[in-house]
Amino acid sequence: MTTSVRVIPCLDVDAGRVVKGVNFENLRDAGDPVELARRYGQQGADELTFLDVTASSTNRETTYDVVRRTAEEVFIPLTVGGGVRHPDDVDRLLRAGADKVAVNTAAIADPQLISAIADRFGSQVLVLSVDARRVRDGVTTQSGYEVTTHGGKRGTGIDAVAWAIEAASRGAGEILLNSMDADGTYNGYDLPMFQAIRREVTIPLIASGGAHEPADFTSAAQAGADAVLAASVFHFGKLTINDVKDHMEQHGIEVRRTAASRV
Secondary structure (H helix, E strand, C coil): CCCCEEEEEEEEEECCEEEEEECCEEEEEEECHHHHHHHHHHHCCCCEEEEECCCCHHHHHHHHHHHHHHHHHCCCCEEEECCCCCHHHHHHHHHHCCCEEEECHHHHHCCHHHHHHHHHHCHHHEEEEEEEEECCCCCCCCCCEEEEECCCCEEEEEEHHHHHHHHHHHCCCEEEEEECCCCCCCCCCCHHHHHHHHCCCCCCEEEECCCCCHHHHHHHHHCCCCEEEECHHHHCCCCCHHHHHHHHHHCCCCECCCCHHHC
């Protein structure tokens, strides 16, 4: 493998607190985002991802404040998503301290948003977040996977693979692919879905949803993930960043190392 696989803790933020559930339901408090971010930076995380899971107008300023405080404390790349509907939202988040911005629902409603953000800020700033699941309820897609919205509760009928291809062509810099079937279940990443998209796009892919043990991260990297993302296993102390990097390195996968991640 010629490039290092990144390990990324994900902080799902609601009203200024980190929360986590199963399939985006039954959310429970997981701590203060700035404190968690500081811990992960010390452990040697390569990046952090913040997702505002409610993204309501009443919480929007809270998100900017969390980003500002985190950027002051942690010096690794920070991706922020949730409620981004216009390039001006991207501008505000970047000014608050984000390095990259993730878009999801708004891009589904208006794919031109991807092009507009990439043209204005560069593809390196733009992460397309895709919440996908196996088709159900009589829906059919060519790949067997569909894009969802509203935390996986609403199917769109949009083929997940075709959407990834379109987003890449419009200028998305990377894709965060979250399996809504696996999210929070500890059953491992949905590798068949990930591989279906990996075969069709060349931009970096981040695997998300279902990680439980170090072997899950290694399997995703072996399947072609450029980065592996997880939440619960890190937040509740089941695994450390070092546990994941050790296992991947032992299986011949190149990882980024800092003094912290060797402890």
